[in-house]
Amino acid sequence: MSVDPVAVAAEHFGVVGTATALPGYLDENHKIETADGSRYVLKISASVSPLQDEMLKAIADRTPYQTSGLVGSTNLEDGRSARLLTWVDGMAFADAGRPPSLARAIGVAAGEVANALAPLEGGAPAGISTWDLASGVETIRSMAPAIDDERRRTIVLDAADLLDTLDFAALPHQVIHNDLSDDNVLVAGGAVAGVIDVADAVWSARIAEAAVAATYVMHHQEDPLSVACDLVGGFASVVDVTTDEAAAIWPLIMARMAISVVHSASGPRDNIHRTKSEAGGWDILERFHAGDSTMMRTELSTAAGHPVTSTETTSVLERRHRLLGPPLSLAYEEPINVVRGSGVHLYDERGRRYLDCVNNVAHVGHSNPTVVAAASLQAAVLNINTRYLHDEVLRYAGRITATMPDGLDVVFLTNSGSEANELAIRLVRAATGNYDVACLEGGYHGNTTTLVEIGPYKFAPGKVPEPWVHVLPSPSLGTGYDEAARRVLAGVPALAGLIAESIQGSAGQIVPASGVLASAYESVRRRGGLAIADEVQTGLGRVGSAFWSFELHGVVPDVVTLGKPMGNGHPVGAVVTSRQIGEALGGEYFNTFGGNPVSAAVANAVLDVIEDEALQANAAKVGSYLMAELETLAGRRLQITDVRGAGLFVGVELASADVAGALVEHAKANGVLITAAGNVLKIKPPLVFSEQDADRVVAAIDAGLAS
Ligand code: PMP
Secondary structure (H helix, E strand, O other): OOOOHHHHHHHHHOOOEEEEEEOOOOOEEEEEEEOOOOEEEEEEEOOOOHHHHHHHHHHHHHOOOEOOOEEEEEEOOOOOEEEEEEOOOOEEHHHOOOOHHHHHHHHHHHHHHHHHHOOOOOOOOOOOOOOOHHHHHHHHHHHHHHOOOHHHHHHHHHHHHHHHOOOHHHOOEEEEOOOOOOOOEEEEOOEEEEEOOOOOOEEEEOHHHHHHHHHHHOOOOOOHHHHHHHHHHHHHHHOOOOHHHHHHHHHHHHHHHHHHHHHHHHOOOOOHHHHOOHHHHHHHHHHHHHOOHHHHHHHHHHHOOOOOOOOOOOOHHHHHHHHOOOOOOOOOOOOOOEEEEEEOEEEEOOOOEEEEOOOOOOOOOEOOHHHHHHHHHHHOOOOOOOOOOOHHHHHHHHHHHHOOOOOOOEEEEEOOHHHHHHHHHHHHHHHHOOOOEEEEOOOOOOOOHHHHHOOHHHOOOOOOOOOOEEEEOOOOOOOOHHHHHHHHHOOOOOOOEEEEOOOEOOOOOEOOOOOHHHHHHHHHHHOOOEEEEEOOOOOOOOOOOOOOHHHHHOOOOOEEEEOHHHHEOEOOEEEEEOHHHHHHOOOOOOOOOOOOHHHHHHHHHHHHHHHHOOHHHHHHHHHHHHHHHHHHHHHHOOOEEEEEEEOOEEEEEEOOHHHHHHHHHHHHHOOEEOEEEOOEEEEOOOOOOOHHHHHHHHHHHHHHHHO
């Protein structure tokens, strides 16, 4: 039932102009522009209360903000009312880039609007609007079935339960605008300029004015809780917020966000104004639901001027120090309490989002739904060791050997990279009858007794390698490598093998110089040894132009070890080798968990996602984009002395380890997680990384170096 807005404006209000449709939830809104440049809003509504005009007048008279003035109103033939309002300049917060710096000013505006409306008496509906938090519990519970996803349904129902704990009726009540959303707060010149759309006014809890504004200002923010706290602080600077009101803010925010998404799920999907807040709302709800409710409630109450003395006696950090092994290290000066991961993002207990460029284990993205589904489905059916026949592990072994050079055709499944490398060492010793092992300077291969002896990366300062360990020079050494390696191996008649990464990870993304790996393999084979390629960090498509990083060097190893990304976080590792080497071990190799059906299902799902989402190609594309951008940055920022890597396995070498350490902390403060090995920044994100994500890392490094 639409009317001709141009005709209505001309016939009823004498305003001749052109019409453009504007957003409207229930009302039909049109912008009318006349030839002389005057602008109006024509609002066609099913019902209008006299209160709306009183509210507009109160806001205009008692706040510094512009709002619509009533030019005239009339009833249309179809029974609806048409009102012509003056245009308000400014841009909706949602369209103005959502600057978090404006949050406090929006809070002040919400407080001033609430104060302006406080003297208004009657006419406002109470508890009947499905947007009124007074009836939020019933609204959410009755509309939640429209949400298909069970997990999301739980989130909104939990919000209803939380709201149900409040004594809502006891909170101070008055007329409130009830929809100071990101569309209805207009900003200009870095300040709040106007407030529009009083159609949702209700007689309700005053503090809901702040909670509603906070709900929408948080959408799409990296650190939504801080933004909400700024807003609440602004509100409390002009409104005398009571202790009970302060404590109600958190439940009211969660409930309003839930009310918003249940409306989106229930309403007609073709009305963009019903669904435009949906993605932003779910994003925040999911973050907050996983977060620490007590902490968020406390922070918001404190921001409103009512600090809550925490009942929590010991922090997670204190408990960790008390309970976990002392040598376990923690990242960052102020460690992050992560509570959720999704795709390329991690979230802390207050819903803050971080771009994760560290966790290469989450190869196909944190909490990848395909992987999660595979794990839970198989876990619900059967989990058992490999002494029984089971197809899932065979399917995996077949798929993984198909990606390897001919001859590497048997698989041992393990639970970690360390276990895989430990077995690889046993295999090469058994197959050759030799004992000594060569490794590369800077290498790391795992945490077992044997592997720490062949992991120079973790050697204590001044450590002399065991007599059976021969540390070849760093593969970054180009010319002269052969000679240097020969010196190390002089007097070593026989070797069991060499263990080497084809791009070193822990050492700082060290790409072997051309020909170095081939030459190292050759010198070891001349002494009867076998070559173990440790693909724990670099395998499964990460390096972009190849599925395995040894392929970049034209070498064919005798044994390949895998780990980290195989299970996307579920513990899975593997050794792939020839039948002959595999048989050399003799006796039985038993592994209680290795190759169990759940792990195999997970590992198969990871391969599915790599294939279905073409993640190797993405690593190649986004990786070259990232490296090119970093090289451009290196032209401007001279503290960058080298950019290297392959695909999404990138190193940025800086002038000193101090600069690198400071930069890691700075980037974290900017919401970007990177790690450093000495003076090298390491970037090895989930492969679902995009060019925009790459831009964000480069900007964070740039900002860090600028400071
Ligand atoms: N090899 C390499 C190259 C590694 O980087 C690591 C772990 N950092 C390992 C082996 C050991 O794997 P895990 O920690 O799964 O035992």
